[in-house]
Amino acid sequence: MAWECEDIEVKEEKSDYSDVDENASTRDYKQTRILDACSRKNIHVLQFLAVSRGGFLSDAIRRQAWPVLLGVNVDDHAGEKVGSDSWKTLPRHRDEDQVKLDVDRSFVYYPNDDTPEQLGRKKSELSDLITEVLRRQPYLCYFQGYHDICQVFLLVLPPPLRATAMARLSALRIRDFMLPNLAPAVAQLRLIPDILHAVDPALCAHLSRIEPYFALSDTLTMFAHNVQHYSDIARLFDVLLAREQVFSLYVFAQIVLRRRDELFEHDEPDMLHFTLSKLPADLDIESVITDAASLFTAHPPETLRSWRCSISSASTLKTARDVRVSAVQDLADGHAYFQKQHRELRWAETKEKTLKIVWANRTVIMAVVIGLGAIYFRDAPVWSKLATWLVPNGYF
Known part of the structure; x- marks a missing residue:
């Protein structure tokens, strides 16, 4: 019944925000609704408001x-001015170099009005933030763009x-990239x-001649590596944090569709x-978000072939499908999913190596098989016939 009530609220808000303009009264009303949803931890309503024009404003x-969407309990940090420094005594993470x-090449596009001293402090804070997350979750692997x-x-x-927010994002939302x-x-x-x-x-079909690696940088970094305007990336993060993890792929696909003629x-x-x-310099973030949401509705991930055959059940695309569920998961859940994915990767690597060894030694292996078969079935001439047929036909 609770969710039914929330559905009613969202339907009501659709009439209020279907075409949000910039007048003060509309913004004030939307701001009130966002803050009310935050106070009630109503993720269902926040998801709609994040997609509507202006996002979280x-x-x-x-x-x-953002803390509500990521499941961060703000009350646990009430009154804190800085985080605990206990992480500094933890073992060094292998990726700190x-x-x-x-970090030395961070803050390229924004902020663009800081003094060198202010920028230096931000870089120091950024280094501490990343290092703390990695030392507290040492199983995670850093990737360039994090x-x-x-x-x-x-x-x-x-x-x-x-x-706390970055730890939860890392373990529960972008874990696939930290294997x-x-x-x-x-x-x-x-x-x-x-x-x-x-x-x-x-x-x-036109793009089938290339692999989709062109999307790697944007999907890995939630578009933060290539979006050059702070207002645009903050706006885009609103919706990427509010929607399930696969939504970033729909955003990228929608950008590709908009560039069809080019x-x-x-x-x-x-x-x-x-x-x-x-990314195109004149990217209209609001239109991309709106169209990506429609694209997702028309072609949800479970209808896609690769979703069924290529995406692990432990992938964040599947374990974080419902933001309300991922918001109540803890870091131990993320670690458990990581371990399952890691086992799958090791098994895939072992299988690939085995197949390469078998293929490289196929002549010897088949000769041994035929020899053993000839000994075991010494009265069955089929073995010698099999050998004389395989070799001339190019199998060895």
Whole structure:
């Protein structure tokens, strides 16, 4: 019954926000509704408000909405000015050298009005934030671009909430990217051609000459690596945190669909890859979000071929399908899913190595099999006939 009531609220809000404009009264009313949903931890309503024009409107409101969506208990941090420094005594994480290199080249696009001293302090805070998350969750593997996500959280959230929010995002929402290799991330990319094929088979066929690796940078970093305007990335984070994890792939697919004419001007695979790996400078974030939501509704992930055959049941795309569920999961749940995915990766690697060894030694293996068979079935001439047939026909 509780969820039915929330559904009624959302239906009511659709009439209020279906075409939100910039007048003060509309913004004030929407702000009131967001803050009310935050106070009641009503994720269902926040999900709709995040998609509607303007998202959560301001960083002041995001400081309340994002923790709710990530399941951060703000009361646990009430009164804190800074987080605990106990992480500094923990063992060094294996990836800290790479963290330092990435932090040194952070804050490229924003903020653009800081003094060198202010920027230096932000980089120091960013380094501490990333290092704390990794030392407290040492099983996670750092990936290049993780710092792009962290810097957005650093700019929006107050210091006491940052590490907890990033730890939950890392373990429960972007865990696929923090495994020992990128196989789960690549599996996610396979969904993009499926989405494109469902909407525009001709465009999908045109792009089939290249692998969907062009989307890796944006999907890994929640678009934070390539979006150059702070207001745009903060707005985009509103919806990516509010919707299930697979939604970022629909956002990317929608961007591709909007570039259809431009893409058909290129035939060379290298040029197609280059074009798709860079976001257009004039990207209309609001329109992309609205259209991506419609795209998701028309072609939900369970209708996609790769969803059924390529995405692990332990992938965040499936374990974080319901944001309300992931918000109440704890870090131990994320660790357990990580271990399951890690076992799957090791099994896949072992199987691949075994197949390569078998193929490389196929002549010897078959000779042994035929020899053993000839000994065991010494009165069955079929074995010698099999050997004389296999060799001339090019099997060995």
